[in-house]
Amino acid sequence: MPFTLPESKIAIDIDFDPDHLRQRFEADKQARERKDQLAQFQGLDDVLEVDDSDPFSEPITREPVTEELDALVLGGGFGGLTAGAYLAQNGVENFRLVEYGGDFGGTWYWNRYPGVQCDIESHIYMPLLEETGYVPSQRYADGSEIFEHAQRIGRHYGLYDRTYFQTRATHARWDEQIQRWEVTTDRGDRFVTRVLLRSNGALTKPQLPKVPGIGDFEGKIFHTSRWDYGYTGGSAAGDLAHLRDKRVAVVGTGATGVQVVPYLAQDAKELVVVQRTPSVVQPRNNRKTDPEWVASLTPGWQYERHANFNGIISGHEVEGNLVDDGWTHLFPELTGQHLVDVPVGELPEGDQALVAELADMNLLMSAHARVDSIVTDPATADGLKPWFGYMCKRPCFNDEYLEAFNRPNVTLAASPAGIDGITSSGIVVAGTHYEVDCIIFATGFETGSGPAGIYGYDVIGREGHSMQEYFSEGARTFHGFFTRGFPNFVELGMSQTAYYVNFVYMLDRKARHAARLVRHLLDSGIGTFEPTAEAEADWVAEVRRSNEPREAYWGACTPGYYNGQGEVSKAVFRDVYNSSEIDFWNMIEAWWNSGRFEGLVFEPARDAVPVA
Ligand code: NAP
Numbered sequence: 001m002p003f004t005l006p007e008s009k010i011a012i013d014i015d016f017d018p019d020h021l022r023q024r025f026e027a028d029k030q031a032r033e034r035k036d037q038l039a040q041f042q043g044l045d046d047v048l049e050v051d052d053s054d055p056f057s058e059p060i061t062r063e064p065v066t067e068e069l070d071a072l073v074l075g076g077g078f079g080g081l082t083a084g085a086y087l088a089q090n091g092v093e094n095f096r097l098v099e100y101g102g103d104f105g106g107t108w109y110w111n112r113y114p115g116v117q118c119d120i121e122s123h124i125y126m127p128l129l130e131e132t133g134y135v136p137s138q139r140y141a142d143g144s145e146i147f148e149h150a151q152r153i154g155r156h157y158g159l160y161d162r163t164y165f166q167t168r169a170t171h172a173r174w175d176e177q178i179q180r181w182e183v184t185t186d187r188g189d190r191f192v193t194r195v196l197l198r199s200n201g202a203l204t205k206p207q208l209p210k211v212p213g214i215g216d217f218e219g220k221i222f223h224t225s226r227w228d229y230g231y232t233g234g235s236a237a238g239d240l241a242h243l244r245d246k247r248v249a250v251v252g253t254g255a256t257g258v259q260v261v262p263y264l265a266q267d268a269k270e271l272v273v274v275q276r277t278p279s280v281v282q283p284r285n286n287r288k289t290d291p292e293w294v295a296s297l298t299p300g301w302q303y304e305r306h307a308n309f310n311g312i313i314s315g316h317e318v319e320g321n322l323v324d325d326g327w328t329h330l331f332p333e334l335t336g337q338h339l340v341d342v343p344v345g346e347l348p349e350g351d352q353a354l355v356a357e358l359a360d361m362n363l364l365m366s367a368h369a370r371v372d373s374i375v376t377d378p379a380t381a382d383g384l385k386p387w388f389g390y391m392c393k394r395p396c397f398n399d400e401y402l403e404a405f406n407r408p409n410v411t412l413a414a415s416p417a418g419i420d421g422i423t424s425s426g427i428v429v430a431g432t433h434y435e436v437d438c439i440i441f442a443t444g445f446e447t448g449s450g451p452a453g454i455y456g457y458d459v460i461g462r463e464g465h466s467m468q469e470y471f472s473e474g475a476r477t478f479h480g481f482f483t484r485g486f487p488n489f490v491e492l493g494m495s496q497t498a499y500y501v502n503f504v505y506m507l508d509r510k511a512r513h514a515a516r517l518v519r520h521l522l523d524s525g526i527g528t529f530e531p532t533a534e535a536e537a538d539w540v541a542e543v544r545r546s547n548e549p550r551e552a553y554w555g556a557c558t559p560g561y562y563n564g565q566g567e568v569s570k571a572v573f574r575d576v577y578n579s580s581e582i583d584f585w586n587m588i589e590a591w592w593n594s595g596r597f598e599g600l601v602f603e604p605a606r607d608a609v610p611v612a
Contacts, residue, residue: 001013001016001017003018005340005351005355006350006354007347007350007351010340010347010351012340012358014339014358014362018357018358021387025387025388025389025558026556028388028416028558029388029556029557032276032277032558032559034565034566037559037564037567037570038567039448040210040565041208041209041446042207043205043206043207044206044207044208044226047215048215049217051222051226051228053226054101054102054166054226055227055228055230056101056109056110057101057102057165059166060102060165060166064185064187065164065190066191067096067189067190067191068191068192068193069094069096069191069193069194070092070193070518070522071092071094071195071518072095072096072097072098072191072197073087073095073096073097073098073197074169074172074183074197074199074200075097075106075199075200075201075492076097076098076103076104076105076106076154076159076165077104077105077106077107077150078106078127078507079106079199079492079507080099080104080197081097081104081127081150081154082128082508082511082512083097083492083514084097084154084159084162084163085156085511086511086512086516087518088157089157089515090515090516090518090519092518092519096162096163096164096191097163098163098167098168098169098183098191099163099165099166100166100168101166102165102166103147103150103151103154103165104151104153104154104163105146105150105151106201107204108143108146108150109150110204110225111143111224111225111256112143112147112227112236113224113225113227113256113260113442114232114235114236114237114240114263115259115260115262115263116143116259117140117141118143119255119284119326119396119397120140120501121139121325122136122138122139122141122145122146123136123139123289123302123323124302124305124309124323124505125504126141126146126149126504127505127507128153128508130299130300130301130302131156132149132153134149135289135297137288138287138288138289139286139288140286142237143236144236144237164185164187164189166187167185167186167187168185168456169183169184169455170184170185171457171460172457172458172459173460174460174461174487175192176462176463178192179488179603179605180194181193181195181196181488183196194521194522195488195489195490195521196488197490197514197518198459198489198490198491198492199492199511200455200493201493202447202493202503202572203445204455205445205446206223206226206444206445206446207443207446208441208443209251209443211421211422212421213421213423214422216423216424217422217423217424217425217439218425219425219436219438220438221439221440221441222440222441223440223442224256224260224441224442225445231438234267238266240266240267243264243267243268244267244268244269246268246438247269247270247271247434247435248264248268248270248271248437248438248439248440249271249272249273249274249427249434249436249438249439250264250271250273250440250442251418251419251427251439251440251441252276252444253273253274253275253276253277253279253442254393254394254396254444255279255394256442256444257273257279259398259401260442261273261404261410262400262403262404266404268409270409270410270411270436271411272411272413272427272429272434272436273411273412273413274413274415274418274427275383275384275413275415276415276416277386277416278385278386278414279395280396281396281401281402282326282366282367282397283370283399284397284399285399286399304322306502307582308323309322309328309501310500310505310581310582312328312332313327313328313331313500313501314331314580314581314582315331315335315580327501330395331500333362334359334363334390334391335355336358336359338359339358339362344356360389360391361390363390364388364389364390367385367386367390368385370402371384371402374402374406375405375406376406377406380405380412383412384402384405389557391553391562392557392558392560392563393557393560394562411434413429413432413434414429414430417430447564450471450472451468452466452467452468453468459486461485461487461489462486462487465486467483470483470486474540474544474569474574474575475491475540475575476536477491477496477536477539478532478535478536478539478599478600479588479591479599480497480539480577481497481513481514482529482530482600483531485530487529487603488529488530490514490517492507492510492511493507494506494573494575494576495575495576496539496540496543496575498577498578498579498580498584498585499581506581509585509588513588516592526604526605527605527606528602529597529600529601529602530601530603531599531600531601532599535598539599543575543576546577546578546579547573547576547578549578550571550578554568555568
């Protein structure tokens with residue numbers, strides 16, 4: 001259908017009606033909106049019938065410890081691991097890690113559901129590959145391989161001897177007298193540390209919808225991040241033999257649901273997939289790593305691959321496309337450049353915005369066409385089509401998900417209200433009762449309660465100030481690392497840092513930067529570092545400005561965790577710095593290389609501070 005841009009009068013060839021899509025987006029959004037927004041969820045620990053304990057490790061027994069440290073790292077996922085690795089590499093010896101899981105890995109420790117993989121290329125996702133001498137076996141490695149790599153990093157850098165597992169921080173308080181943090185844990189430990197580095201993860205606390213009747217169910221219930229292989233049989237590779245005589249419901253069709261459904265479909269006697277909002281599901285094209293390619297790699301290859309990938313998704317001019325995956329095609333397409341013959345940036349502003357909107361819709365239509373080409377039943381195919389801006393929810397990449405709906409044992413139970421209720425023998429969706437033996441919640445992780453709510457402890461800085469209160473209107477940092485009033489505290493998560501797709505790359509860069517700062521503190525007699533009020537305020541304003549376009553986009557989206565379930569001020573990425581990752585890290589390098597540490601203030605270390 002010919003479409004003419006109103007200002008430049010340039011014709012665009014599209015095969016959909018944008019007005020029709022806009023109306024449909026709005027109708028679906030309205031159908032999905034609910035008053036309770038983020039309050040619609042609860043933790044696993046709020047529901048007695050759902051087990052929140054660790055199914056993967058035997059309980060560790062140990063005595064509480066009291067230790068005086070140079071650095072304490074909270075978290076043993078890839079953020080904490082890379083922090084430990086770079087601290088060790090920088091010659092820092094007196095540090096510890098504290099991790100809630102029974103081993104390293106974070107996300108990859110907990111998420112062991114069948115089919116778990118990362119749909120970001122493993123060769124750029126898994127950190128420290130060259131340093132540890134490892135090359136992933138597949139383009140998209142299985143979760144177990146990613147978890148093993150976390151263990152490899154732990155061994156390579158001697159981190160097992162420095163880590164307390166199955167341990168949670170319960171309090172973190174700055175002691176001005178001794179210029180140290182005091183951190184206590186649920187094991188009765190007491191750590192007194194010069195620097196506190198936090199990497200507790202973004203999506204770590206599993207959540208369930210508050211569904212009426214959840215306590216009445218007489219069958220089995222669990223969350224995907226606490227997979228019970230004792231009940232299902234099999235492993236993350238499949239063969240869930242105990243499900244062959246079971247009727248199973250899986251609730252949730254985000255990235256986890258999309259990965260798990262093909263495995264459940266293959267083994268369960270019957271599978272009901274409860275879908276509130278469909279995901280965009282594009283091809284993945286996994287393949288084994290080519291040994292010839294591995295033999296051709298030269299030192300610096302992973303760095304080069306990161307630079308190429310980040311360059312493409314950040315809109316920089318780069319030579320070639322080394323990763324050549326769905327993400328590196330998606331971001332350039334979102335600009336709409338392929339739709340017009342003139343440079344998009346030279347179009348009048350209104351036309352630029354329209355071209356971007358049409359490009360977004362065009363991508364969505366390609367996802368619809370893929371559903372139609374795979375799913376044979378037209379009603380089911382229609383039910384699996386998403387109607388929202390392409391980046392309203394995380395696009396998924398999977399080659400078996402849509403096919404699963406062609407199996408006779410699989411039913412799509414779709415309703416914009418999601419699951420309505422649970423009875424002693426099943427679930428209710430859109431007024432229909434489905435008898436099931438097992439309910440598996442693929443309903444994601446808590447996002448709305450701020451770090452203290454999610455991690456279970458607040459950070460108390462100078463003069464007893466609470467970080468949770470200080471962050472009540474959103475995070476406040478300088479460059480995403482440092483917060484005024486909380487000296488020697490370093491945040492290693494995504495907060496106020498540039499990040500688009502590869503979360504672990506961001507963690508690695510933050511850890512590298514933080515570790516050299518710790519080294520600097522130890523070498524130069526500095527007692528504390530802390531941002532100036534002005535530097536922090538400027539950075540917060542810069543991050544807010546960077547997100548204005550995204551906030552407008554999210555405001556028009558179907559609710560989901562990206563947009564705070566419709567409460568955009570609580571959108572999970574609102575605190576992320578929406579800028580080119582390349583520019584951000586160049587800025588950080590220039591800041592470091594200047595040696596001036598502009599924006600930070602240092603206080604000298606006080607002599608002979610007695611640590612009680
Ligand atoms: P998620 O993205 O939050 O998805 C949760 C799902 O549960 C959504 O489909 C949601 O529907 C649904 N849901 C929530 N309440 C419901 C209700 N009352 N009734 C029915 N459905 C309900 O969680 P996730 O899929 O576990 O993913 C968590 C994070 O891990 C995401 O960041 C994801 O991108 C990431 N992940 C990444 C990969 C990878 O390959 N890289 C793989 C897995 C997970 P609505 O959309 O309607 O809210």
